[in-house]
Amino acid sequence: MPAIEVRGLRKAYGDVTAVEDVSFEVAEGEIFGILGPNGAGKTTTVECVSGLRTPDAGEVRVLGLDPRRDREDVRQVLGVQLQESQLPGKIHVREALELYASFYRDPADVDRLLAQWELTEKAGARFGKLSGGQKQRLAVALAMVGKPRVVVLDELTTGLDPHARRTAWEMVQAVRDSGVTVLLVTHFMEEAERLCDRVAIIDAGRVVALDTPAAMAARGPAAGQRMRFRPSAPVEDADLLALPEVRSVERHGAHLEVSGTSEVIGAVTAYLARRQIIAAELRVEQSSLDDAFIALTTHATTTTHAAQTMQTAQTAQTAKES
Numbered sequence: 001m002p003a004i005e006v007r008g009l010r011k012a013y014g015d016v017t018a019v020e021d022v023s024f025e026v027a028e029g030e031i032f033g034i035l036g037p038n039g040a041g042k043t044t045t046v047e048c049v050s051g052l053r054t055p056d057a058g059e060v061r062v063l064g065l066d067p068r069r070d071r072e073d074v075r076q077v078l079g080v081q082l083q084e085s086q087l088p089g090k091i092h093v094r095e096a097l098e099l100y101a102s103f104y105r106d107p108a109d110v111d112r113l114l115a116q117w118e119l120t121e122k123a124g125a126r127f128g129k130l131s132g133g134q135k136q137r138l139a140v141a142l143a144m145v146g147k148p149r150v151v152v153l154d155e156l157t158t159g160l161d162p163h164a165r166r167t168a169w170e171m172v173q174a175v176r177d178s179g180v181t182v183l184l185v186t187h188f189m190e191e192a193e194r195l196c197d198r199v200a201i202i203d204a205g206r207v208v209a210l211d212t213p214a215a216m217a218a219r220g221p222a223a224g225q226r227m228r229f230r231p232s233a234p235v236e237d238a239d240l241l242a243l244p245e246v247r248s249v250e251r252h253g254a255h256l257e258v259s260g261t262s263e264v265i266g267a268v269t270a271y272l273a274r275r276q277i278i279a280a281e282l283r284v285e286q287s288s289l290d291d292a293f294i295a296l297t298t299h300a301t302t303t304t305h306a307a308q309t310m311q312t313a314q315t316a317q318t319a320k321e322s
């Protein structure tokens with residue numbers, strides 16, 4: 001039985017259709033990523049999985065249970081860390097964990113959770129006084145307090161510095177290593193590439209690609225290789241473009257950037273060797289999940305959404321400064 005099944009999910013808020021038609025399955029023990037531009041419908045999808053929203057159409061199952069109909073049973077097996085923590089600023093860390101533990105039949109030991117998520121020293125601190133990284137560690141600890149078999153993590157690492165982000169990645173791996181299935185919403189391609197067994201890219205409420213990150217990068221519309229080098233003698237763009245493996249040639253000062261199929265490096269290197277030209281300062285790049293993402297998704301960010309995002313960022317900044 002899959003850990004999560006979503007079939008034909010649809011959800012609208014008034015006139016806005018947030019999720020048009022989303023289907024995917026997550027196997028037990030997987031880290032499954034959901035990627036997509038702002039407003040694509042990611043949060044709405046995971047909120048339907050978590051039972052926080054009622055779908056307009058389609059089916060959602062978590063370990064075979066319906067998050068709305070079997071609400072209490074789902075609550076016992078599903079841990080949820082949502083995008084913005086809803087905790088009051090004055091609650092203490094231990095108090096929050098004990099409160100959440102009281103909702104479960106067989107909760108995890110609070111002291112063990114504090115130690116596991118490196119919060120023992122902060123047990124007596126107020127939530128509002130924690131750093132971003134500490135808040136995120138607490139959010140994961142809260143999601144884990146009911147000893148869930150499936151956990152939903154929504155933008156866990158947004159707003160974290162690179163060190164805290166790496167710590168968060170280790171946390172997610174530790175969660176999976178303990179046998180828990182992870183559904184992870186993220187905006188970071190590197191995060192998806194490092195952590196996820198498979199990812200679904202959602203755009204405008206639909207799944208536009210679903211595969212392992214490596215396969216998606218290799219097969220996407222932007223798939224291929226890119227090389228950048230400084231030739232030791234002049235090279236004509238037209239001569240390179242005449243090679244069937246070459247798709248484009250760009251010049252950046254004395255450097256050339258040549259993109260093409262997965263054979264482009266061999267073809268260009270052989271061409272240069274025949275003319276006894278050396279490719280100095282050679283850098284080679286495989287197409288990445290980032291390239292696939294850009295190629296597969298539209299830039300659907302509306303002005304309103306961008307304004308909201310800016311406002312949220314400003315509010316967060318003001319809150320930080322105060």
Ligand SMILES: Nc1ncnc2c1ncn2[C@@H]1O[C@H](COP(=O)(O)OP(=O)(O)OP(=O)(O)O)[C@@H](O)[C@H]1O
Binds near residue numbers: 013
């Ligand atoms: N409670 C709500 N009421 C009305 N519209 C909403 C509500 N929640 C989301 N929407 C709209 O539904 C669409 C999808 O939003 P959702 O939050 O699911 O996207 P997302 O992919 O998670 O976006 P982001 O990456 O910005 O968090 C957006 O157009 C959003 O403005």
